[in-house]
Amino acid sequence: MSPKTIAIIGGLDADLVMISNCIPNPGGKGANSAIATHRTCHKKPARDEKEAGNQELKERKNVDKYSPALEKAVTDDEYEDNIQVKMIGAVGDDRYGEQFIVELNENGVDTAGIVVVPDTRSSICFVMVENHTRENRCLFTMGATATWKKEDFTKPEDLGNGMRPDLVVAQMEIAKDIVETMIETAGKAGIDFCLNAAPATPIMKHLYRHLTHLLVNESEAAIMSGRYREEVNEDTWEIIAQEFLSRGVKNVAITLGAKGAFYATRTESGHCPAYDVEVVDTTGAGDTFTGTYASDYLRQKALGKWDIRSAVVRSNKAAAIAIQKVGALSCFS
Numbered sequence: 261m262s263p264k265t266i267a268i269i270g271g272l273d274a275d276l277v278m279i280s281n282c283i284p285n286p287g288g289k290g291a292n293s294a295i296a297t298h299r300t301c302h303k304k305p306a307r308d309e310k311e312a313g314n315q316e317l318k319e320r321k322n323v324d325k326y327s328p329a330l331e332k333a334v335t336d337d338e339y340e341d342n343i344q345v346k347m348i349g350a351v352g353d354d355r356y357g358e359q360f361i362v363e364l365n366e367n368g369v370d371t372a373g374i375v376v377v378p379d380t381r382s383s384i385c386f387v388m389v390e391n392h393t394r395e396n397r398c399l400f401t402m403g404a405t406a407t408w409k410k411e412d413f414t415k416p417e418d419l420g421n422g423m424r425p426d427l428v429v430a431q432m433e434i435a436k437d438i439v440e441t442m443i444e445t446a447g448k449a450g451i452d453f454c455l456n457a458a459p460a461t462p463i464m465k466h467l468y469r470h471l472t473h474l475l476v477n478e479s480e481a482a483i484m485s486g487r488y489r490e491e492v493n494e495d496t497w498e499i500i501a502q503e504f505l506s507r508g509v510k511n512v513a514i515t516l517g518a519k520g521a522f523y524a525t526r527t528e529s530g531h532c533p534a535y536d537v538e539v540v541d542t543t544g545a546g547d548t549f550t551g552t553y554a555s556d557y558l559r560q561k562a563l564g565k566w567d568i569r570s571a572v573v574r575s576n577k578a579a580a581i582a583i584q585k586v587g588a589l590s591c592f593s
């Protein structure tokens with residue numbers, strides 16, 4: 261496989277998880293997706309590789325962040341894809357910012373595209389997990405991420421920190437017009453774009469045709485399709501997915517929590533049930549799904565094929581691992 265690159269452009273938030281001891285954990289949809297992407301297309305990085313260019317890691321020599329759980333969950337084969345995962349984002353010049361660089365580097369993600377913004381705080385997210393359902397809600401304050409401008413993403417190379425990526429993965433934790441600019445730039449350059457519309461805000465209709473993949477949960481599907489949440493159910497998954505396809509999206513996946521996921525392309529659609537596991541914390545499940553789906557897409561594309569159902573099944577498996585521990589990134593440690 262010739263070298264491929266996936267650029268993840270998204271938020272890096274320090275999560276204050278309230279049901280735990282309130283120890284801030286690195287999170288953010290961008291960072292979570294980037295780590296999931298890397299973990300699902302690479303073996304554990306060699307120690308030397310992990311330490312290269314990362315001084316902080318040398319002080320943490322005895323820490324091994326990797327468990328085989330996710331790897332076992334997402335593949336039955338030995339695998340090592342030639343896919344580089346780049347994180348494009350902004351952090352403040354605070355300890356959270358430093359933590360992000362360390363955490364992402366430890367997990368094999370290229371952090372050269374993360375800007376440390378002087379005199380600015382990293383973005384903070386308060387994650388509330390309901391004890392009974394283990395569903396989560398996020399209260400997000402824009403810090404360094406708010407310094408991004410549309411002008412930062414007008415050229416194809418802007419989407420990959422100086423090089424044209426093969427796939428862009430983005431979420432919506434930044435201003436909508438910036439996400440729209442990224443989509444337009446990628447679309448005009450013929451770069452595959454995977455939008456995980458979370459948290460959802462409707463985008464301009466003419467941009468949907470530039471989306472190779474649209475990944476949404478049921479609430480996000482409601483917002484993006486102009487419906488009430490109650491209108492999204494088993495009877496309407498197909499109708500809503502078809503609406504997105506008719507706007508020009510090539511592949512749609514609607515994640516359904518305990519019900520699994522629904523997928524649709526112009527030629528096929530179907531439902532994949534969820535894995536039956538004990539749910540501890542749903543935070544980061546969507547990001548894990550997104551990262552796994554992204555790596556699977558690029559791996560399959562390199563082999564000249566695309567089977568959306570197998571990508572969704574694999575992503576469901578990875579998400580099932582993610583929800584069995586507290587914290588957005590804890591499934592990776």
Ligand SMILES: OC[C@H]1O[C@H](O)[C@H](O)[C@@H]1O
Pocket residue numbers: 271273274275286287288289292385387398400433543544545546547588
């Ligand atoms: O999707 C989960 C993530 O959303 C918010 O961005 C939090 O930072 C959390 O890590």
